Amino acid sequence: MTYLLEAKQLRKQYADKLALRGLNLQIAPGEVFCLLGQNGAGKSTTINLFLGFVQPTSGAAFVNGLEVATNSLQIKKHLAYIPENVMLYPHLTGLENLALFSRLAGFRYPESELLTYLTDAGLPPEAVRRRVDTYSKGMRQKVGIAIAVAKHAQVLLLDEPTSGLDPKASNEFSELLRRLSGQGTAVLMATHDIFRAKEVGTRVGIMREGELVDVRPTAALNAQELEQLYLTYMN
Amino acid sequence: MIHSIAQKEFVSILRDRRFGVLSVLVLALLLAATLVGRASYRTLQQERVLAQSTVNEQFRNQPARHPHRVAHYGSFAFRPKSGLSLLDSGVDTFTGSAVYLEAHQQNSVNFSQAQQSGSLIRFGEMTVAFVLQLLVPLLIIFLCFGAFTQERETGTLKLLLSQGLTMRQVAWGKVRGYSQAVALVVAPALALAATLLFTGEEFASGADLAARLTLFVLGYAVYFFLFVVGSVVVSATQASSRAALIMLLGFWIVSGIILPKATANLGASLYPTITKAQMDADVHEQAQHGINGHDPHDKRAEALKASLLKKYGVDSEEKLPVSLAGVQMAAGEEYSAKVYQQHFAALNATYERQNRLSDWAGLLNPYQAIRPLSMGLAGSDFTHYVHFQQAAEAYRYGLVQRLNGLQASMGPGDKERRLDAHTWHELPVFSYQTPALAWALPHLLLPMGALLLWAGLLSWLGFRLIANTTVA
Numbered sequence: 222m223t224y225l226l227e228a229k230q231l232r233k234q235y236a237d238k239l240a241l242r243g244l245n246l247q248i249a250p251g252e253v254f255c256l257l258g259q260n261g262a263g264k265s266t267t268i269n270l271f272l273g274f275v276q277p278t279s280g281a282a283f284v285n286g287l288e289v290a291t292n293s294l295q296i297k298k299h300l301a302y303i304p305e306n307v308m309l310y311p312h313l314t315g316l317e318n319l320a321l322f323s324r325l326a327g328f329r330y331p332e333s334e335l336l337t338y339l340t341d342a343g344l345p346p347e348a349v350r351r352r353v354d355t356y357s358k359g360m361r362q363k364v365g366i367a368i369a370v371a372k373h374a375q376v377l378l379l380d381e382p383t384s385g386l387d388p389k390a391s392n393e394f395s396e397l398l399r400r401l402s403g404q405g406t407a408v409l410m411a412t413h414d415i416f417r418a419k420e421v422g423t424r425v426g427i428m429r430e431g432e433l434v435d436v437r438p439t440a441a442l443n444a445q446e447l448e449q450l451y452l453t454y455m456n
Numbered sequence: 457m458i459h460s461i462a463q464k465e466f467v468s469i470l471r472d473r474r475f476g477v478l479s480v481l482v483l484a485l486l487l488a489a490t491l492v493g494r495a496s497y498r499t500l501q502q503e504r505v506l507a508q509s510t511v512n513e514q515f516r517n518q519p520a521r522h523p524h525r526v527a528h529y530g531s532f533a534f535r536p537k538s539g540l541s542l543l544d545s546g547v548d549t550f551t552g553s554a555v556y557l558e559a560h561q562q563n564s565v566n567f568s569q570a571q572q573s574g575s576l577i578r579f580g581e582m583t584v585a586f587v588l589q590l591l592v593p594l595l596i597i598f599l600c601f602g603a604f605t606q607e608r609e610t611g612t613l614k615l616l617l618s619q620g621l622t623m624r625q626v627a628w629g630k631v632r633g634y635s636q637a638v639a640l641v642v643a644p645a646l647a648l649a650a651t652l653l654f655t656g657e658e659f660a661s662g663a664d665l666a667a668r669l670t671l672f673v674l675g676y677a678v679y680f681f682l683f684v685v686g687s688v689v690v691s692a693t694q695a696s697s698r699a700a701l702i703m704l705l706g707f708w709i710v711s712g713i714i715l716p717k718a719t720a721n722l723g724a725s726l727y728p729t730i731t732k733a734q735m736d737a738d739v740h741e742q743a744q745h746g747i748n749g750h751d752p753h754d755k756r757a758e759a760l761k762a763s764l765l766k767k768y769g770v771d772s773e774e775k776l777p778v779s780l781a782g783v784q785m786a787a788g789e790e791y792s793a794k795v796y797q798q799h800f801a802a803l804n805a806t807y808e809r810q811n812r813l814s815d816w817a818g819l820l821n822p823y824q825a826i827r828p829l830s831m832g833l834a835g836s837d838f839t840h841y842v843h844f845q846q847a848a849e850a851y852r853y854g855l856v857q858r859l860n861g862l863q864a865s866m867g868p869g870d871k872e873r874r875l876d877a878h879t880w881h882e883l884p885v886f887s888y889q890t891p892a893l894a895w896a897l898p899h900l901l902l903p904m905g906a907l908l909l910w911a912g913l914l915s916w917l918g919f920r921l922i923a924n925t926t927v928a
Contacts, residue, residue: 272614272617272618274614274617274926274927275927294620294622297618297619298620302614302615302618304611304615306611307611307615308611308612308615309612310464310468310612311468312467312468312471312472313467313468313471317467321460321464322615322619324457324460325457325460325616325619325620325621326619326620327620352471368615372619378618
């Protein structure tokens with residue numbers, strides 16, 4: 222089987238800290254893999270390794286079969302990224318930000334299509350032509366989601382994407398993820414939100430001190446059981 | 457991709473109020489300096505043209521006189537300003553503008569603006585060159601110090617790079633965007649200067665001026681490019697915006713203030729110049745070894761007399777076909793001119809060595825590369841000053857020798873006679889043209905090379921450094 226995301230014995234050692242200890246992970250098309258864990262558990266390092274922003278100390282990360290370390294530019298065509306706190310260019314409008322990032326990814330959309338991406342992501346139509354420095358964190362997050370969706374990537378890397386979103390927007394985001402995974406997109410989402418992970422994830426992995434200590438299909442657990450499992454590892 | 461980044465930077469800068477305020481301030485200073493430069497140029501040029509024509513008229517309208525009296529009456533040579541000196545007055549403010557031309561001695565050029573102005577002028581003038589050389593780089597630093605650090609601090613860099621760009625592409629896009637913004641601030645002032653230069657009747661516009669202006673603009677374009685690239689590179693390699701700003705401001709202070717002063721002081725220490733009093737004494741002492749045309753008992757004058765008598769086969773001065781005094785004056789002038797030229801050449805060579813040290817420092821400091829290039833293209837550097845000094849001396853020597861020739865042709869007993877007033881109308885008057893760019897260029901190869909070397913090395917090394925910086 223071809224995995225869209227794969228980690229083989231992935232290890233990252235910083236000067237004073239072992240951030241990742243031999244991670245093995247495969248994520249297939251249409252799968253939503255949620256990484257749970259405390260701050261510093263290695264979730265963001267994992268995402269940065271898949272993005273090629275940090276080099277592994279040993280092991281390898283693959284995106285759509287391409288090794289990230291040696292194909293750092295090519296792999297970016299296959300993936301989209303939404304950070305915890307989407308920061309955009311404050312002097313540009315939401316529409317201009319989306320147009321810019323889409324152009325950089327190789328897509329030149331007409332304005333009507335850009336507007337559709339933004340409103341589909343939940344941004345109020347009256348806000349699209351306002352400068353981003355007037356946006357709330359949630360509004361910026363929605364533009365970030367629109368940027369990721371407009372890239373039509375096969376892989377979504379999400380680092381706490383619902384942080385700052387109101388419950389309605391979070392639900393809309395969950396719906397969007399379900400729709401994208403239904404279209405074959407592979408999703409790796411780092412989150413603290415156990416209930417969101419249970420809701421949208423097909424599998425959850427629990428990370429502790431740089432190690433993936435447990436992986437379960439979400440269908441096998443209810444929310445309380447997942448929370449209990451998580452707390453067990455955290456204690 | 458680079459175009460998109462450049463466009464984003466340019467639009468963001470235009471919408472940034474801080475840039476708006478700073479750029480309006482710099483633009484206003486540039487425009488004001490251009491207009492003040494033009495007004496100053498016009499006043500000084502009119503004064504000098506009028507003074508030159510007045511002294512020329514006075515010289516030509518002398519009454520019937522003995523030619524040696526005319527040689528002592530003398531004249532003045534006024535240095536006309538070059539057109540581009542309205543943008544960069546260079547050393548013009550401190551060097552003189554007029555030289556008194558008389559028999560027997562080569563006077564130094566006097567009446568500088570600094571001599572005739574208050575002491576405040578010693579702090580430097582607000583010229584276009586000052587704004588371009590020091591204030592625009594400061595604007596660039598404030599514009600670019602956060603180029604990468606802010607992107608890193610806010611997290612936009614990761615989002616940007618996740619779209620499939622390299623750090624090198626982002627950096628080039630930023631350099632292009634910032635360069636456009638800088639051009640927006642500088643271009644109106646240079647366009648105004650070009651309009652003034654090519655439409656103002658007081659300027660002698662022509663192909664040479666156009667070529668000088670083109671190189672002037674290109675030189676500053678490379679200089680600003682250096683600061684933009686340098687600021688972007690520093691921003692990419694520093695952990696925080698604060699660190700990047702401190703490092704860039706430190707460089708600005710060292711390159712714009714400390715290094716130029718240090719090299720000037722070092723030059724003066726390594727190649728000291730003699731005082732004017734010492735030089736006058738040396739010249740006087742050495743000139744005494746030549747013929748003194750005013751002293752009939754001078755031994756060398758006696759020897760010349762003997763050789764003339766022998767040449768013409770006569771036994772007394774009265775039988776000579778020429779005036780002995782006129783020939784003696786010519787010989788004395790020839791000798792004293794050589795003495796003066798040797799001393800002035802030695803003095804100028806010392807100044808050249810001091811300037812050369814500063815020019816070589818351009819390899820370490822781009823400010824010390826653009827400054828001589830700017831002055832040289834504006835025709836206001838020391839080399840152009842020496843050209844005027846030498847032209848004035850060549851005219852003086854030619855004029856005095858012609859008058860000595862006239863005196864010699866008057867024959868014996870010339871001292872009792874006068875030449876007709878009409879004679880002075882036939883003598884040439886002093887007229888000076890700033891030398892052509894082709895003459896100036898060989899003197900400017902070092903600063904031009906230094907700037908290009910800086911641009912090449914900084915781009916190559918800087919972008920390699922940027923490509924290897926970590927993102928997360």
